[in-house]
Amino acid sequence: MTIGLPTGQVEQLEAHEFVPTPDTATATGGEALSTGGMARQFWLVFSENKLALVGVGVIIFFVLFCFLGPVFYATNQTNAQNALLYSTQDAPPSAAHLFGTDPSGFDVLGRVMYGGQTSLEVGFAAAAIATVIGVIWGAVSGFFGGWVDAVMMRIVDVFLSVPLLFLLIVLAVIFHSSLPLLILVIGFVAWLVPARLVRGETLSLRVREYVQAVRVMGGTGRRIVFRHIIPNTIGTIVVNTTFILADAILLLAALGFIGLGVPLPATDWGSMLAQGVNYALNGYWWQIYPTGFAIVAVVVAFNFIGDAMRDAFEVRLQRR
Amino acid sequence: MIGYIIRRIGQALIVILGVTFLVFILAHVIPGGEARAALGARATPQAIHEFNSANGFYLPLYDQYWQYLRGLVMSLNLGYSYHYNQAVNSLIEQRLPKTLVLVGISTVFALIVAVPLGILQVVRRNKPVDYVLTGASFIGYSMPAFLLGQLLILYFAINIRWFSVEAPQGATVGAILADPRALVLPILSLSALTIASFSRYMRSSMMEAMTQDYIRTARAKGAGGARILFRHALRNALIPIVTLLGLSLPAIVGGALITETVFNFPGMGLLTTQAALQTDVPILLGTTLVATLATVIGSLIADILYAVVDPRVRYT
Secondary structure: OOOOOOHHHHHHHHHHHHOHHHHHHHHHHHHHHHHHHHHHHHHHHHHHOHHHHHHHHHHHHHHHHHHHHHHHOOOOOOOHHHHHHOOOOOOOOOOOOOOOEOOOOOEHHHHHHHHHHHHHHHHHHHHHHHHHHHHHHHHHHHHHOHHHHHHHHHHHHHHHHOOHHHHHHHHHHHOOOOHHHHHHHHHHHOOHHHHHHHHHHHHHHOOOHHHHHHHHOOOOHHHHHHHHHHHHOHHHHHHHHHHHHHHHHHHHHHHHHHOOOOOOOOOOHHHHHHHHHHHHOOOOHHHOHHHHHHHHHHHHHHHHHHHHHHHHHHHHHHHO | OHHHHHHHHHHHHHHHHHHHHHHHHHHHOOOOHHHHHHHOOOOOHHHHHHHHHHOOOOOOHHHHHHHHHHHHHHHOOOOEEOOOOEEHHHHHHHHHHHHHHHHHHHHHHHHHHHHHHHHHHHHOOOOHHHHHHHHHHHHHOOOOHHHHHHHHHHHHHHHOOOOOOOOOOOOOHHHHHOOHHHHHHHHHHHHHHHHHHHHHHHHHHHHHHHOOHHHHHHHHOOOOHHHHHHHHHHHHHHHHHHHHHHHHHHHHHHHHHHHHHHHOOOOHHHHHHHHHHOOOHHHHHHHHHHHHHHHHHHHHHHHHHHHHHOHHHHOO
């Protein structure tokens, strides 16, 4: 069959096949090299920071503990009456209940796992929502500038000057608390800082040569924002998301304390603590210390990771 | 300087206007509307209709907003609490001064503790003291505020009985200040978070100041360690702290809400958390608005102070 083809066509085929190959090769090779280099450099700095590695270890431990733990340590966490059939209220730690039981007869160790699932889920989901809103808001505001920027940033100023907890409580009361709504509400009050940070970076990125090059080639504003500006703020975004995660877990805990947390029989670390501290005055220490330790450990770990990543990205920028 | 202050006040006014609009909108997104909140879930359509027309809820939105603003400015009208059967502004009036006292004392106390701590960490950097304080501040701002408050109660009020379990319950600011022993734990618990974050900032701000050229110049001219630290580095390192103070005010006021609830301190925060459990939305919106106004005015003052302290700001 190939013999039958005119030579010109073969050449064309070959040319067609041949030409893009080095092109894509250099492109992917180049990208792989640059991101590989960046990732490696990042990892070098990050791994020098022992605290950050401890932080990563703590997070991995707690994610496994909360989500896989129940497989190995099965407890009833949904039906208080059932739980009470097999245990007593406020029992101190024993072989049957490693961390004792709570006022409803739930096993506290199992409850820490179960509540941890909620806290971690809310933390991750709310941080994701806040980051997406904040990044898009900030990038659009910074990129278009002028009146758009002025109006969008005044809106951020307004929200930033409202004490977060007050706004959170109003929203939680108006829209009643259920898990998805709590995630939305916390995400909605946490997007302001990333919006400001990304806007600041966008202001300096939008005058760079490569953005002008995209413009000359006829790239739309949307393309510039999503393909060129946002990817270049990734360092700031990732660092900030880590801090939002820590904050979101604490905000959920505060809501739980006020009594606006997830409805029973679901629970989260904050609601558990709020219930525990009421009874701790009776000497039921096992109802606060395990949960308190878990929440402080996870939030400290996220803060360690965020700090280390900030250092890593900053050092990378300095070396470049 | 005057121009800067005027511009800054203008910004604050725009933010305040924005906040009133936000609160106005929030009042309108209550499912079922304010009529249901006031009259209960089983109100007849007739009663709801009468309530709505009596309160002007059939007017166009911009008209309602205008009425709301006018009421706010002319007669401090913040709405009416259906639970307490009392105007929201009179409820807040009784409690706001107490919250301001709590927030004020805690913030000043936090600054007094955090600045020396930050300096100490710079002087002893990478020594055990530095590590211990760094660790403590990480735990400080990673701990839920209510947990810290409850643990303080557990150890200092119940186990060793140094301080009272409850905050002072007086009706006036004077009565509250008259019972300092009961104020210790609320102030400690509210300032802990601020101390943690301020001492961190103080440390890094001081570190940065120490690397500046003017420090080397001072050293070259033979200034002693203490003189360099306090005369040259500290004065420059304090400048960012003033801005930080303005930026942290919303967090401190939010923290007061938790602290007041933990210690049963009769301020605006406690009013808010109690209203939250009773779904008393007018109170929630009122306290949110007032708390925001307080923080806006607070950061305005901080920014003006900043311009006084740092001459560079006035000309930019």
